[in-house]
Amino acid sequence: xxxxxxxxxxxxxxxxxxxxxxxxxxxxxxxxxxxxxxxxxxxxxxxxxxxxxxxxxxxxxxxxxxxxxxxxxxxxxxxxxxxxxxxxxxxxxxxxxxxxxxxxxxxxxxxxxxxxxxxxxxxxxxxxxxxxxxxxxxxxxxxxxxxxxxxxxxxxxxxxxxxxxxxxxxxxxxxxxxxxxxxxxxxxxxxxxxxxxxxxxxxxxxxxxxxxxxxxxxxxxxxxxxxxxxxxxxxxxxxxxxxxxxxxxxxxxxxxxxxxxxxxxxxxxxxxxxxxxxxxxxxxxxxxxxxxxxxxxxxxxxxxxxxxxxxxxxxxxxxxxxxxxxxxxxxxxxxxxxxxxxxxxxxxxxxxxxxxx
Numbered sequence: 629x630x631x632x633x634x635x636x637x638x639x640x641x642x643x644x645x646x647x648x649x650x651x652x653x654x655x656x657x658x659x660x661x662x663x664x665x666x667x668x669x670x671x672x673x674x675x676x677x678x679x680x681x682x683x684x685x686x687x688x689x690x691x692x693x694x695x696x697x698x699x700x701x702x703x704x705x706x707x708x709x710x711x712x713x714x715x716x717x718x719x720x721x722x723x724x725x726x727x728x729x730x731x732x733x734x735x736x737x738x739x740x741x742x743x744x745x746x747x748x749x750x751x752x753x754x755x756x757x758x759x760x761x762x763x764x765x766x767x768x769x770x771x772x773x774x775x776x777x778x779x780x781x782x783x784x785x786x787x788x789x790x791x792x793x794x795x796x797x798x799x800x801x802x803x804x805x806x807x808x809x810x811x812x813x814x815x816x817x818x819x820x821x822x823x824x825x826x827x828x829x830x831x832x833x834x835x836x837x838x839x840x841x842x843x844x845x846x847x848x849x850x851x852x853x854x855x856x857x858x859x860x861x862x863x864x865x866x867x868x869x870x871x872x873x874x875x876x877x878x879x880x881x882x883x884x885x886x887x888x889x890x891x892x893x894x895x896x897x898x899x900x901x902x903x904x905x906x907x908x909x910x911x912x913x914x915x916x917x918x919x920x921x922x923x924x925x926x927x928x929x930x931x932x933x934x935x936x937x938x939x940x941x942x943x944x945x946x947x948x949x950x951x952x953x954x955x956x957x958x959x960x961x962x963x964x965x966x967x968x969x970x971x972x973x974x975x976x977x978x979x980x981x982x983x984x985x
Contacts, residue, residue, distance in 0.1 A: 644685045645703035651681075653713030662719045665751070667744030668785035674718060678711070686711045687737040708733055755783050763821045769853045773846050776821065780814055814842050819849075826852060 640646055657677040662670040678684045685691040686708065693708075694701045711733045716724045719740075727736045759779045764772040789806055792798055819830045829852045833845055840848070908919050912926045920926060 641682065644682060644691055645700065645707045646682065647707060647710060651710060653710060654717065655714055656717045657714050658718040662723060662740065662744070664744065667740070668782060670718070671741070671745070674715070677714075683707070683711050686733040689734045693732065712736065752783070752786050755779055755786070759783065759817060764823045769822075769846070769850050772821065773818065776818055780817070811841060812839055815839055815845050818842060818845060822849065825856060828852070 641648075658670060658673045660666065660670075675684065675687070678687060691704070694704050708731075715733065715736055716728075719727075723740075727739055730736045730739060759776070762776055762779065767775070789803065789810070792803060815833075819833060822830060826849060829849050833840065833848060909916055910918050910920050910923045910925075912920045912923045915923075915925075
């Protein structure tokens, strides 16, 4: 028999009976512990853990128990007990009690498979209902995809597509078509649950012929999410810049330390500057007695302004930024429209300037 040919079980790591000196029965290979609802994920994780330790043959019945007089009998017993201990440590206490007296790893594995793998119709119904109601909501695309994939894989584990077992394999392609349709259902469910901001991507993907697989679909959607996030970041930065400009303009009217009452707005038609004698130069046209922030030539003249020799622009509107929407500013998530106003003193000064002109 095959097991009789194994040698070097105490030194060769490729031997299925080999156990490293650090291996011990108290190891917990899989978490969370098995229960009525997670058998398939538990079994998959446990199988991977046993493969990593070269002990997968202990659960698939390809390593039968040797005869008592066989040289491999003691290594087999040692290996079997170690794997049993690992399984007991990875299942709940109540389940462990029910399989405690089964002597072989194969027996315990099959018992757990029969008890938990099938899944009743009500659990399948719950998975389907949750899958078809699931929406992205506040999740990003990556987390949304992960959660929907977990539900889909669990449903696939309960209702797998069987492979052809005919003596002469069929060539009609029916099984391939069934798998393709199920994959398309997967893509449709993923697209259906996305938020409305991905409507353009959903439309473009749905119009593709053939429809891409789930991995390609996820890649296309995640690219749009990155583009949308970058655009929103740029808009936020632009709004912050506009907000700072408005604060600066407002400060130039109300917070000038050289201002003296209402006289600060008295000036010629070339601008509304400060007090006499101040040597201020406008960088817009190079004129004096005012700055670019208060330049009529740049921002426009007040209504009904009558300037000397300025009849061609006397009807220009007095344009000063006085408000700004801050709904998209990152300073407050729940902010609505807020407005920055001139003070009553500033407003009265402008009226006096118009009357004096």
